Amino acid sequence: GNSVTQMEGPVTLSEEAFLTINCTYTATGYPSLFWYVQYPGEGLQLLLKATKADDKGSNKGFEATYRKETTSFHLEKGSVQVSDSAVYFCALIEGGTSYGKLTFGQGTILTVHP
Amino acid sequence: GAVVSQHPSWVICKSGTSVKIECRSLDFQATTMFWYRQFPKQSLMLMATSNEGSKATYEQGVEKDKFLINHASLTLSTLTVTSAHPEDSSFYICSADAWGTDTQYFGPGTRLTVL
Numbered sequence: 001g002n003s004v005t006q007m008e009g010p011v012t013l014s015e016e017a018f019l020t021i022n023c024t025y026t027a028t029g030y031p032s033l034f035w036y037v038q039y040p041g042e043g044l045q046l047l048l049k050a051t052k053a054d055d056k057g058s059n060k061g062f063e064a065t066y067r068k069e070t071t072s073f074h075l076e077k078g079s080v081q082v083s084d085s086a087v088y089f090c091a092l093i094e095g096g097t098s099y100g101k102l103t104f105g106q107g108t109i110l111t112v113h114p
Numbered sequence: 115g116a117v118v119s120q121h122p123s124w125v126i127c128k129s130g131t132s133v134k135i136e137c138r139s140l141d142f143q144a145t146t147m148f149w150y151r152q153f154p155k156q157s158l159m160l161m162a163t164s165n166e167g168s169k170a171t172y173e174q175g176v177e178k179d180k181f182l183i184n185h186a187s188l189t190l191s192t193l194t195v196t197s198a199h200p201e202d203s204s205f206y207i208c209s210a211d212a213w214g215t216d217t218q219y220f221g222p223g224t225r226l227t228v229l
Contacts, residue, residue: 036220043118043207044158044220089157100211101148102218106157 002027006090006105013080013112021075021108023064023090031092033057033066033073034102038087047075047088080112116142116212120221127198128229135193135224137208142219143188144210149181152205152223164191198228 007022025031035047035057048057053068062077073090090105117140127133137147146165150158162172162183170183180202182194191210195202207223 041222043222044209046217046219100146101160101163102158102209103160104157107155 002031002092002094002103004090004092004103004105006088006108008106008108010109010111013110015082015112015114016079017112019075019077019080019084019110021088021090021110023073023075023105025071025073025090025092027071027092027094027103029094030068031094033064034091034093035062035064035073035075036089036091036104038089038107040086044089080110082112082114085110085112116140116210116217116219118144118208118210118219118221120206120208120224122224123222124225124227126227126229129199130197132194132196133198133226135195135206135208135226137191137193137210137221139189139210139212139219142210142212144191145188145213146211147185147191148209148211148218149183149191149193150207150209152207154205158207161193195226198226200228202226203228 003026032051034049036044037047038044048059050057050066056065064075087107089107091102093100119138121136149161152158161176162170164170164183164185166185172178185191209220
């Protein structure tokens with residue numbers, strides 16, 4: 001079956017530091033890949049997505065590239081802010097669409113200090 | 115943007131009682147809604163897929179008679195936890211596919227505590 005593995009957290013960084021959260025996946029076929037963010041007290045929000053190999057998703061300074069050869073979708077940001085403190089989830093949907101059942105990673109808690 | 119609401123946001127109930135959780139898409143129609151369960155410091159686990167006007171599809175290991183799902187309209191799905199027990203205490207989250215926007219939107223979640 002499908003699975004998503006994220007680097008374990010929590011991750012603690014100082015403001016303006018570089019962020020990487022690793023994500024690898026196992027899936028049949030060619031899935032669509034997503035990063036969701038959950039701010040304290042709020043619902044999950046789509047941060048970025050990529051639906052085919054070599055696509056790069058980007059939003060709010062965050063980027064992730066769909067790497068089929070390494071089955072990875074690592075999240076990066078060049079300079080984090082305190083407001084980026086949240087839980088980040090990597091996820092996939094089978095079949096290259098944006099509809100359907102999401103399989104989530106375990107989530108990574110990010111805390112950014114001033 | 116598209117908004118999904120859940121009600122209540124938190125509920126405490128006695129063991130043996132039933133609890134209903136509502137999930138509404140406020141400004142779009144959702145032909146498909148999903149129900150997830152999230153344990154502390156763990157990921158979201160899909161419980162069931164709900165399609166308007168038809169029976170829900172449950173994931174393996176989820177008791178359909180315990181977690182009743184009704185998707186009565188294009189904007190409302192409900193999850194009823196029947197005869198709740200302390201082990202049902204969890205954070206329940208719904209999401210909805212927004213047709214035409216290529217995006218799935220999530221509700222803020224409902225914290226259920228069974229005493």
